[in-house]
Amino acid sequence: MKPMMHLGAQVVGISVNDPFTNKAFAESNKLPFQILSDYTRETTKKYGILHENFAGINGYSVANRSVFILDPNGMVRYKWISEDPAKEPNYREIMRQLGEVWTQ
Numbered sequence: 001m002k003p004m005m006h007l008g009a010q011v012v013g014i015s016v017n018d019p020f021t022n023k024a025f026a027e028s029n030k031l032p033f034q035i036l037s038d039y040t041r042e043t044t045k046k047y048g049i050l051h052e053n054f055a056g057i058n059g060y061s062v063a064n065r066s067v068f069i070l071d072p073n074g075m076v077r078y079k080w081i082s083e084d085p086a087k088e089p090n091y092r093e094i095m096r097q098l099g100e101v102w103t104q
Contacts (some may be wrong), residue, residue: 007017009098010033011032011033012033012034012035012036013026013034013036014035014036014037014038014043014044014063015033015035015036015037015038016036016037016038016039016041016044016061016062016063017039018039019037019039019071022035022036022037022059022074023035024103025036034046038063041061041063044061044063047066048081049063049066049070049081050062050063050064051063051083062085064080064081064083065081065083065084065085065088065089066080066081066082067079067080067086067089067094069094069097069098069101071101076098077100077101078094078095078097078101080093085099
């Protein structure tokens with residue numbers, strides 16, 4: 001998904017992986033946005049998307065696949081969360097939501 005520059009929106013990925021792994025992943029997949037590292041799980045906890053004991057492995061925590069749209073004031077205006085890492089969001093819905101949030 002390309003950033004919606006004409007709306008002033010910016011796309012940022014956040015992963016619980018370390019910065020080096022995130023950079024390699026972004027480069028190998030030619031992602032047009034940065035992936036930030038939340039290796040301390042602080043952000044995933046605050047957003048309520050920390051999946052603890054993932055795959056039945058005690059102590060192994062990951063972030064649920066999710067999408068958040070924040071308005072220019074930092075308020076969450078849209079969220080999509082899935083515990084299934086293979087499931088992708090409805091990208092058309094995200095684009096529609098972006099248009100609504102950023103044109104208000």
